[in-house]
Amino acid sequence: MSSETGMNYAPKGMPNRVCKDGEFIFAAAHLDHGHIHGMSQGLIEAGAQVKWVYDPDPAKVAAYCKQFPQAKVARSEDEILCDNSVHLVAGANIASERCAQGLRVMDAGKDYFTDKAPLTTLQQLEAAKEKVQTTGKKYAVYYSERIHVQSAVYAGQLVERGAIGRVIQVLGLGPHREGRGRPDWFYEKEQFGGILCDIGSHQIDQFLFYTGAKDATIERSRVANYTHKDKVNFEDFGDVSLTADNGATGYIRVDWFTPDALGTWGDGRLLILGTEGYIELRKYIDVGRESTSDNVYLVNHEVEKYMPVNNKVGCPYFGQLILDCLNRTENAMTQEHAFKAAELAVKAEMMAKKLEG
């Protein structure tokens, strides 16, 4: 890194729409998780058009149509799969059903864009890999806590520019607010996949991304159900220690203990430690400061600096995904990375020591 760039950490420009109206058509099918709204919004801002929406529950469809009135209500998933104009199906199904949906989507000759976790078992992973192989279609994953968070995008730019030298650790904290009115499947491990598979997958995605690793060893993982004694198949805490194939370390912690008084759903943090500096993200809130998202702290040999980057960076993932689908490239995220993060999340869950609450 030159001394010029050392003092000049301006984010790259905001991404623009990557295609014209009608060039990239998608449908939203299965709306069990609210992430479908963010997934759709991201695609639309990048130039895509939503043509269809489908869910067995009319209330979810109505909520979707309120935000995206241009979407036509499909009478079945099949009505979408039969429409040759649809390039991609976006889904936020119950986690354990995401893979099966993806297999149907790819069999219909369309790319699939699923909420995380993209799958919940190693058997599903094998089926998904095989289907990608035989159909040539994409099984893209909405690891939103990186790809749809501007401070996380910017951190990637900083690491790429060498602002902190070699990355030797990624430490991610992903507390979430449980809130009230979660559906039953949220509490059933068979369906949500376990806390490390579910919200842990965001963190493993980040660990692989910022360390630049292709693979990793799970050193130790733990899960607990400390306080939800009436939900015997729930997990409210989990953590994982990982070592990347390039020698970098990772530690991730996730939980459902966001306190009521916090001004947002979770005090998500990311600490990236390099040999020449470190970056901290206070992604969604900066406790005790004026409430704003996307707070970046950079310390290296030249600067000790706070950088608010909300609305300065954008989220290029969505435009890249559209172009990847149109051009059959892999710039948004490689299939290998998407599956590796899922694999490690499932394995961390399987290997986890179950703590006595």
Place this chain on the structure above:
Amino acid sequence: MSSETGMNYAPKGMPNRVCKDGEFIFAAAHLDHGHIHGMSQGLIEAGAQVKWVYDPDPAKVAAYCKQFPQAKVARSEDEILCDNSVHLVAGANIASERCAQGLRVMDAGKDYFTDKAPLTTLQQLEAAKEKVQTTGKKYAVYYSERIHVQSAVYAGQLVERGAIGRVIQVLGLGPHREGRGRPDWFYEKEQFGGILCDIGSHQIDQFLFYTGAKDATIERSRVANYTHKDKVNFEDFGDVSLTADNGATGYIRVDWFTPDALGTWGDGRLLILGTEGYIELRKYIDVGRESTSDNVYLVNHEVEKYMPVNNKVGCPYFGQLILDCLNRTENAMTQEHAFKAAELAVKAEMMAKKLEG
């Protein structure tokens, strides 16, 4: 916790001197680590008098006498050990020599107050425990990153008052500045004990303290020498995952990578996660804010709050230690706790996976 106290987190009063002049006399012997200055200052502020100083290196003695001109230079360690007026000997020896010094001190009928790590092997631990048993003397440890940090003291008060419910995780980050001019022993594992034994012991002390645990299991530990290729017996990174005997979890990370531009020696953090809230300490600096130490962040169901507590809390440890020595009580820290933290630090070091840098 009542709703009244929920909104009222005023620190307890600053501690006062606990004894009169001449009631508690100590000596400083072996000054290899600069911590001896903080140890002495803490004792003196609490009412103790320093009578003697000894080190084989006249330069270290001179530096000590500059800060504490009241100390007489002893011609040998023995001159101190023979003085019946001395209650306690404080030492900051080379880590691997601390136990041997302690055995001599206790054999001379005095209490011992050592810099951390208090010892570097399990054999030393056994010898120290036995000597405590046979002499009835104390082997007190300066785990400075908790006992001599006002925000850490205050965090203990908050936890005790129930401000965050049951503690389910303590996460400690202890980055340190290597700087220039460290002595040779700093780089020799045989002497400094390894990074987890050395600066890791601070973190394990905190983990045990804030979780209220008596013991813990080391789940996984790692050490690495990422960049000090010319110092083959050094470790510049380490981490540990622990589970407390009461079901709480711990994760600690230590390193020697504080970047040049940071305004202090290390961005020490402590995150205490409870079932009803969490506390974050930014102990020595708060990057991007006006530079001050002892920054406490508390979020629970009632508040989301920043509390600067520097010069509002004090460090009661020193007065409690003096009174413990005079009255043969254990209010400052139990011997069991001091040894348990040391034991776990040594074990974490012994069990550590050595990463390829």
